[in-house]
Amino acid sequence: MSKFLEIALGIVTGIGGFLEAGSLATAAQAGSEFGYQLIWAIAVGTACIAVLVEMAGRLAAVSRHTLPDAMRERFGIGFFLIPLAAVALVSFLVLSSEIGGVTLALEFATGVSHRWWAIPAALAIWLLLWKGTFGMVEKGTSMLGLVTLAFVVAALKLHPDAAGVAAGLVPRAPTHDGARYWFIAVSIVGASVSPYLFYFYSAGAVEDQWDEGYLTINRITAGVGMTFGGTVAVAALVCAALVLHPAGIQVDRYEQIPFLLTSPLARAGFWLFVAALFIACFGAALEIALQLAYLVAQGFGWRWGENLRPRDAARFSAIYTVALPLAALVIASGIDPLRLTVMSMAMTALSLPVTVVPLLVLMNDPQYLDEHTNGWVSNAAVLAVSVIACVVALVALPLQVFGS
Amino acid sequence: MMRRARLLRGLTLVGAAFAIGCTKSPEARAREAASALASWEATVHLLEEQRTRGALPEQFVRQVRRAAADAREEAAAQRRAAGAP
Amino acid sequence: MLIGRDIMDQQVVDARGRLMGKVDGVVLELHEGEAAHLAGIVIGGTTLLWRLHRGLARWAERKLGGEGRITYVPWSKVGKVGVDIKVDVEAPRTPAFRWEHWVRDHFIGRIPGA
Numbered sequence: 001m002s003k004f005l006e007i008a009l010g011i012v013t014g015i016g017g018f019l020e021a022g023s024l025a026t027a028a029q030a031g032s033e034f035g036y037q038l039i040w041a042i043a044v045g046t047a048c049i050a051v052l053v054e055m056a057g058r059l060a061a062v063s064r065h066t067l068p069d070a071m072r073e074r075f076g077i078g079f080f081l082i083p084l085a086a087v088a089l090v091s092f093l094v095l096s097s098e099i100g101g102v103t104l105a106l107e108f109a110t111g112v113s114h115r116w117w118a119i120p121a122a123l124a125i126w127l128l129l130w131k132g133t134f135g136m137v138e139k140g141t142s143m144l145g146l147v148t149l150a151f152v153v154a155a156l157k158l159h160p161d162a163a164g165v166a167a168g169l170v171p172r173a174p175t176h177d178g179a180r181y182w183f184i185a186v187s188i189v190g191a192s193v194s195p196y197l198f199y200f201y202s203a204g205a206v207e208d209q210w211d212e213g214y215l216t217i218n219r220i221t222a223g224v225g226m227t228f229g230g231t232v233a234v235a236a237l238v239c240a241a242l243v244l245h246p247a248g249i250q251v252d253r254y255e256q257i258p259f260l261l262t263s264p265l266a267r268a269g270f271w272l273f274v275a276a277l278f279i280a281c282f283g284a285a286l287e288i289a290l291q292l293a294y295l296v297a298q299g300f301g302w303r304w305g306e307n308l309r310p311r312d313a314a315r316f317s318a319i320y321t322v323a324l325p326l327a328a329l330v331i332a333s334g335i336d337p338l339r340l341t342v343m344s345m346a347m348t349a350l351s352l353p354v355t356v357v358p359l360l361v362l363m364n365d366p367q368y369l370d371e372h373t374n375g376w377v378s379n380a381a382v383l384a385v386s387v388i389a390c391v392v393a394l395v396a397l398p399l400q401v402f403g404s
Numbered sequence: 405m406m407r408r409a410r411l412l413r414g415l416t417l418v419g420a421a422f423a424i425g426c427t428k429s430p431e432a433r434a435r436e437a438a439s440a441l442a443s444w445e446a447t448v449h450l451l452e453e454q455r456t457r458g459a460l461p462e463q464f465v466r467q468v469r470r471a472a473a474d475a476r477e478e479a480a481a482q483r484r485a486a487g488a489p
Numbered sequence: 490m491l492i493g494r495d496i497m498d499q500q501v502v503d504a505r506g507r508l509m510g511k512v513d514g515v516v517l518e519l520h521e522g523e524a525a526h527l528a529g530i531v532i533g534g535t536t537l538l539w540r541l542h543r544g545l546a547r548w549a550e551r552k553l554g555g556e557g558r559i560t561y562v563p564w565s566k567v568g569k570v571g572v573d574i575k576v577d578v579e580a581p582r583t584p585a586f587r588w589e590h591w592v593r594d595h596f597i598g599r600i601p602g603a
Binding site: 107108110111243247248249250252253255256258259262263266267269270 | 439440442443444446447449450454457458459460461463464466467468471475
């Protein structure tokens with residue numbers, strides 16, 4: 001595939017793959033409760049994930065190692081188990097949330113309770129991983145994911161005041177409800193900086209056999225793709241700020257979120273919402289399930305690869321085959337999907353230092369990166385965001401759960 | 405190993421302290437319930453407005469009404485538990 | 490060559506390029522009056538457990554009546570190619586694939602379309 005097509009695909013993946021249950025739910029809550037005030041949180045999260053994704057790609061292209069592979073080698077099994085457990089646990093929670101999103105889209109479309117859709121949805125996801133190739137998963141989800149651009153169309157149709165939106169880009173203290181404000185801010189960062197994104201990206205770079213010649217493509221797709229993707233999340237927030245906030249509606253359940261598109265786009269908006277929610281969450285679930293399998297298989301040196309037949313990578317396939325029904329059971333059990341989603345995002349933020357620091361250490365090791373190691377700016381920026389997000393989460397989470 | 409065990413114990417103690425020290429006061433609970441009620445009233449209002457415009461399929465309207473009823477029940481129960489008048 | 494940096498936890502690849510696992514341990518030969526020398530690498534069994542938690546490893550060995558089925562590759566058959574450690578053995582003939590084959594035969598292989 002020509003380099004130009006690769007870049008185009010990478011950017012489309014960034015746009016189409018960015019919005020999922022977590023970023024949608026947190027953007028909707030932020031917009032409905034605080035108007036434009038939290039746009040900066042999306043910007044910070046987006047910048048952070050763009051940098052992390054670029055790093056993961058660079059690591060894979062130069063060292064020919066995926067992230068879990070390199071982590072086990074560099075840190076030894078003892079220290080590797082800590083990020084392994086953290087990423088696996090957080091990814092599992094997020095996987096359940098994504099399955100929740102898929103089932104809710106189906107409930108909105110058919111009227112049948114989402115709890116009944118959990119197992120069929122997991123089965124469909126599993127079937128695609130079982131029978132599909134890496135290319136199918138990657139390209140399919142990114143192309144179809146473009147339907148999330150409906151939020152951008154809707155936001156423009158609502159005629160947002162540009163000055164207000166721009167002002168929202170500047171971080172500021174809340175005008176009311178401090179604890180709640182910071183909790184949502186932290187959840188937004190957790191939704192944007194999901195570890196599964198950069199772990200999956202590094203496995204993909206190796207599956208696609210990237211080498212040092214891909215470094216520029218990597219930088220462009222990570223930077224441009226993620227930025228455009230973040231714009232979709234901002235669009236969702238703007239819709240919530242213009243539709244729900246003035247009406248005094250706080251997002252408590254997923255049933256309140258379709259209004260973001262039905263207000264500006266009427267009946268078409270409803271079906272676009274259903275399609276966007278379904279595709280975005282389905283695609284994310286595919287990636288997270290695969291990423292879980294990559295994480296464990298690569299950490300222990302087992303055969304792995306989405307392009308292999310399942311029987312040729314039995315332990316690898318077993319991981320997603322077991323994880324998917326378990327995640328589906330969480331949704332089938334009746335746990336509130338919105339609460340689960342927002343909690344998983346906060347837990348992601350809480351675990352950021354543990355999941356991000358190993359990558360940072362590797363990115364500064366010339367043994368893996370030759371002369372392509374990190375500059376001090378990227379190190380400082382990513383470290384700062386991770387630590388601050390973790391600290392804020394440590395304070396905001398208990399306050400949210402137990403109250404002030 | 406010892407250091408890890410001590411760290412874990414420290415973290416659990418901190419977590420427990422938070423849980424005990426930061427429980428919601430009855431006033432806070434009542435306030436939350438009131439704002440949830442108001443939010444759902446507004447939701448139903450917006451729902452009916454969009455329904456008359458033809459923006460929403462009937463079965464989705466029914467779903468939201470059900471969700472609103474559930475949410476109202478939850479909020480009412482929370483107010484009772486908080487001992488509000 | 491540093492054992493910790495260049496050998497431990499590295500990916501092991503067999504003679505036909507199949508992924509065999511990670512180097513879980515090394516075997517050093519100690520003789521009176523001589524310097525220790527590297528006899529070979531070890532994959533699998535309870536080797537990893539010994540590096541993580543001695544108590545657990547001891548319990549596991551009591552249950553298994555030994556180290557479990559480890560794959561030992563003598564140093565003479567070990568080479569380094571690029572990023573991985575290449576060994577001159579056939580992986581399916583070693584215990585390294587025992588669990589892979591077990592999962593394939595009892596679980597994954599039984600599902601249609603595998």
